[in-house]
Amino acid sequence: MIVSIDPSTGATVEVLDVPAEDLDRIGDRAHAAHRDLEAAGRPGRAAMLRAMAAALEDRRTALVAVADRETGLGRQRLNTELTRxxxxxxxxxxxxxxxxxxxxxxxxxxxTPMGPRPDLRRMLVPLGPVAVFGAANFPFAFSVPGGDTASALAAGCPVIAKVHPAHPATSLRSRDALLAGARAAGLHTDVVSLVYSDDTAARLVQHPDITAVGFTGSVRVGRLLADLAAARPAPIPFYGELGAVNAVVVGRAAARDRGAQIGDGLAASFMLGVGQFCTKPGIALIPSGTAGAALTQALTDRVAAAGAGIMLSERIAGAYADGAGRLLAAPGVDVLARGGDAPAEDLQGFQGFWGSPLLLRSRPDALDGPLLEECFGPALILVEYDTDDDALATLRRFGPALTVTVHADDEDRPAAARLLDHAHRTAGRVVWNGYPTGVAVTWAMHHGGPYPATTNALHTSVGAGAIRRWLRPVCFQDVPQDLLPDELRDEPSCGPVPRRVNGTLMLGG
Amino acid sequence: MIVSIDPSTGATVEVLDVPAEDLDRIGDRAHAAHRDLEAAGRPGRAAMLRAMAAALEDRRTALVAVADRETGLGRQRLNTELTRxxxxxxxxxxxxxxxxxxxxxxxxxxxTPMGPRPDLRRMLVPLGPVAVFGAANFPFAFSVPGGDTASALAAGCPVIAKVHPAHPATSLRSRDALLAGARAAGLHTDVVSLVYSDDTAARLVQHPDITAVGFTGSVRVGRLLADLAAARPAPIPFYGELGAVNAVVVGRAAARDRGAQIGDGLAASFMLGVGQFCTKPGIALIPSGTAGAALTQALTDRVAAAGAGIMLSERIAGAYADGAGRLLAAPGVDVLARGGDAPAEDLQGFQGFWGSPLLLRSRPDALDGPLLEECFGPALILVEYDTDDDALATLRRFGPALTVTVHADDEDRPAAARLLDHAHRTAGRVVWNGYPTGVAVTWAMHHGGPYPATTNALHTSVGAGAIRRWLRPVCFQDVPQDLLPDELRDEPSCGPVPRRVNGTLMLGG
Incomplete structure (x- = not known):
């Protein structure tokens, strides 16, 4: 039995009666689903994914309602997330x-110069059943019906999803929608299965039928599972999107000329969703002296005026309180502003899981320990720099991240070029005169970065490239036409796809 | 001091006076080389690679001579390998x-349906300095000047190569050639550095400046290093091409109609280079009864007529002797043929490191333990099958491999289709009516496979795709044209490359 909790009160939303988790049975079913997904081909899987999208839309009102009760994220945000x-x-x-x-x-x-060469034809094929770990902070977009699942199913890999305890009911109903979509497209096997318990989670990563793992969550849990994946008798890829301190560097001219505007934008970005985004700015490097004053003032005003927000779960609110406490206790740190406190208990004696925004300032020479680590929640640390060299030196203090953002006007260009050069070596996405929150689902998106941003810097969890994680190449040597995969035949029956033939890239259409 | 040994006699070829291995110094130089390789751009790196090829050609006679003394592979083979x-x-x-x-x-x-989307531009950038472990069995093609190095340098990653102890002098002179090529192309930094000692090897994998590792070698050493890479504070990708039992399945009609020819081909393939190929066939499944008789006879004759061969090193010859001993001691195994013995000591009392071909037969129900593991050297195990189902069941007993080969005539097609379906799920390359040895350097090659064939089934160590291992995506959001990498600008100065623009793939030329 799984208990779903309302984080705005701590009360039980519902008790789910889920079946016992027999991984061997789930594994066998996943193999059947793997065959089904393969047999469907690209057209069949595309139809299935579109039917799944339609099934989510059909259930929009109910899905958003249960997700709102479980996560406290609000219906507007959850409607947007479901659309995404x-x-x-x-x-x-x-x-x-x-x-x-x-x-x-x-x-x-x-x-060739080395003699005769056989006929060689290469393409990517699905790995097999994969495990997907849902994230707390996106009950739809990075959970059971999210990007890992969508890209894995597209690849032809059935998904066994570990449900995040912050939203089990949403996960269960999302899976129902996905399977309804699959059935509507003629796939009747368990293309998505669920497991709930943390014990099963570790066994899932170690299960011989699992061929890869997608994970979105904390460095601590992600590293633990990544280590299990690497220590298997046969290691498998582990795609963990973990965490990082996303830095925003504001150039001197940009701060001087539009400091208030940047301060407002930065405040909105770091407090968005009660700071519960992996792309939340965690540190802002701003010019010292009068150039940075308007920015600091705007930020301070916005934070002081902000209220506390409902966080996703008791554990996450607790971790934020602990993390904020560590920041406050760090030497060289002072508080610029705090948001409102959590409300008192309600009439029923319920008290939800609240987090209050926090704006801190650290001396650059004090950046160490907790100040260099991600604090998941609405906390932002300002650090002032004197010279452009200081700004770059401070940025270098931080490890790899999902994003680095630079705000710069024309005058700032020379310094900004150096910042960007460094940023693109350590971050997955480099943002210019914008804010890092918001990760578009497009062909060009990259959501990743070197460790600890992710456990595998070569791959992305958002955007078209995410499908590559679930595929491996196979080369067919001198194999007759009728025994080749359709897309490698001289005349593919499903129509042309882009191919490279004898070294020359050819378009599909 | 490093001692180079002639495996045909056990005598010292030469003593190399190599500098002490200071990884920090090497790391700093690699960073300088990284900047140089980046600054060269694609045209500069292409020119460098071509100059390196020319420098190897210039030194062909001397390189082949020293490699022959160190490896005993013979000048003909080594000339071919240098050409490759x-x-x-x-x-x-x-x-x-x-x-x-x-x-x-x-x-x-x-x-988009989610609102406005910024300008997003994604491409792959080099990881940074990488480590490459040279293989014993290919002193050129899979060692210091080999595919890992070529693909890494192409990507823009400087290489720190761990020299294989079987050919240190070849490695040193190959590196001289590579650096001469780099200088000729205007790159004067250490784009390739060498380390020699096994102690340094482990520290190299753990060194914070190393961003990825390429390895070709045994499962034992490969797994050890892969585990080190995974256990680093910041884990890095480890691309190990380890080992596997490459299966060859011969259909009933194929064996009946051209058994002698297949037997000859199989004998040549498994004894090629004294069986020291990672793609060497290790097991052959052939029909029982009269259908398989001609094939078995041809193989037996060829093996009985074969002499012993010089193996690459004392360690490898010893490991082959041990492995062959384990196979011979396995229950259910009998010897069909042995090649000639090693010659006696020469007049100087030298005795080289020899390996003698071995043809074994195992009962299908006896396949277990050492029979399921790679034996590096000229050993082949025949297993007879009664029915097509038996052949498939026997093939399924083996783990993933670099290759699976199927010989089939028209009558065999239904069974062959099932074998191919299984093969493409567990092997990196599926060979039809051919032999697995020989891995062409082409766009379509895949040299890889699930563990233990490699430590990362998503990537290849041969062919154009090998470059992907050393690259990671970066997304640039709203970054001005002049601060973008050339290939992401609206008008790249180095000419067009294939790009996907707003979802549509466009050719470069």
Whole structure:
């Protein structure tokens, strides 16, 4: 039995009666689903993903209602997130229609400087059943119906999803929607299965039938599971999107000329969703002296005027309180502003899980320990720099991150070029005159970065490239046409896809 | 001091006076080289790779001579391998010229169902300095000047190569050639550095400046190093091409109609280079009864007529003797043929490191333990099957491999289709009516496979795709044109590359 909790009160939303978690049975079913997904081909899987999107839309009101009760994220945000999630399923259907993701490559038999060469044809094939760990902070978009699931199903990999305890009812109903979509498209196997318990989580990563893992969550848990994946008798890839301190650097001229505007934007970005985004700015480097004053003032005003917000779960609110406490206790740190306190208990004696925004300032020479680590929640640390060299030196103090943001006007260009050069070596996304929160589902998105941003810097969890995580190449040597995968035949029956033939890239359409 | 040994006699070839291995110094130099390789751009790196190929050609006679003394592989084979190695460097220059490997993707600012979207531009950038472990069995093609180095340098990653103790002098002179090529192309930094000692090897994998590792070698050493890479404070990708039992399945009609021919081909393949190929067939499944008789006879004759061969090193010859001993001692195994013995000591009392071919037969129900593991050297195990189902069941007993080969005539097609379906799920390359030895350097090659074939099934160590291992995506959001990498600008100065723009793939040329 799984208990779903309302974080705004601490009360029980519902008690879920879920089946016992028999991984062997789930594994067998996933293998059947794997065959089904393969047999459906790209057109069949694309139709399935679009039917899944439609099934989510059909259940929108009920899904948003239960997610709101479980997460406290609010219906507006959750409606937007569901739109994104349905769009994402359709987007991966587009990726399938396009077909370039297969990296289909044909080298016809010929002669090379090393002698005769056989006919060689390479494309990507699905790995097999994969595990997906849902995130607390996105009950749809990074959970059971989210990007890991959408990209894995597109690839042809059935998903066994570990439900996040912050939203079990949402997860269960999302899975019902996905399976309804699959059935509508003619796939009747368990293309998505769920497990709930943390004990099963570790066994899932170690299960011989699991071929890869997608994870979004904390460094602590992600590293633990990544280590299990690496220590298996047969190691498997572990794609963990963990955490990082996202830095925002504001150039001197930018701060001087539009400091209040940047301060407002930065405040909105770091407090968005009660700071519960992996792309939340955690540190802002701003010029010292009068150039930075308007920015600091705007930030301070916005934070002081902000109220406390409901966090996703008791554990997350507790971790934020602990993290904020560590920041406050760090030497060289002072408080610029605090948001409102949590409300008192309600008439029923319920008290939800609240987090209050916090704006701190640290001396640059005090940056160490907790100040260099992610604090998940609405906390932002300002650090002032004197010279452009100081700004770069301070940025270098931080490890790799999902994002680095630079605000710069024309005068700031020379310094900004150096900042960008450093940023693109350590971050997955470099943002110019913007804010890092908001990760668009597009062909060009990259949501990743070197450790600890993720456990695998080569891959992304958002955008078209996310499908590559669930695929491996196979080369077919001299294999007859009728025994080749369709996309490697001279005349594919499902229509042309982009291919490289004898070294020359050819468009599909 | 490093001692180079002639495996045909056990005598010292030469004593190398190499500098002490200061990884910090090497790391600093690699960072300088990283900047140089980046600054060169794709055209500069392509020119460098071609100059390196020319420098190897210039030194061909001397390189082949020293490699022959160190490895006993023979000048003909080593000349072919050097041709392949030089070709491979030029091939990666072609990959750079083509530019599709960058996966350049542009989504211009616009509106989506989720609201406005910024300008997003993604491409792959080099990881940084990487470590490459040379293989014993390919002193050129999979060692210091080999595919890992060529693909890493193409990507823009400087290489710190761990020299294999079987050919230190070849490695040292190969590196001299590579640096001469780099200088000729205007790169004067240490784009390739060498380390020699096994102690340094472990520290190299753990060194904070190393961003990825390429390895070709045994499961035992590969797994040890992979575990070190995974256990680092910041884990890095480890691309180990380890080992596997490459299966060859011969259909009933194929064996009946051209058994002698297949037997000859199989004998040549498994004894090639004294069986010292990672793609060496280790097991052959053949029909029982008269259908398999001609094949078995041809194989037996060829093996009985074969002499012993010089193996690469004392350690490898010893490991082969141990492995062969384990196979011979396994229950259910009988000897069909042995090649000649090693010659007696020569007049100087020298005795080289010899390996003698071995043809064994195992009962299908006896396949277990050492029979399921790779034996590196000229050993082949025949297993007879009664029915097509038996053949598939026997194939399933083996783990993932670099290759699976199927020989089939028209009558065999239904069974062969099932074998291929299984094969493409567990092998990196599926060979039809051929032999697995020989791995062409082409766009479509895949040299890899699930563990233990490699430690990372998503990537290849041969072919154009090998470059992907050393690259990570970065997304640039709203970054001005002049601060973008050239290939992401609206008008790249180095000419167009294939790009996806607003979802549509566009050719470069």
């Amino acid at each position: 999630t349905a769009y994402q399923l359709g987007f991966f259907a587009d990726v399938l229609d396009d077909g370039a993701y297969l990296e289909a490559t044909i080298d016809q038999a010929g002669t | 190695t030089a070709y491979q460097l030029g091939f990666f220059a072609d990959v750079l010229d083509d530019g599709a490997y960058l996966e350049a993707t542009i989504d211009q600012a616009g509106t």
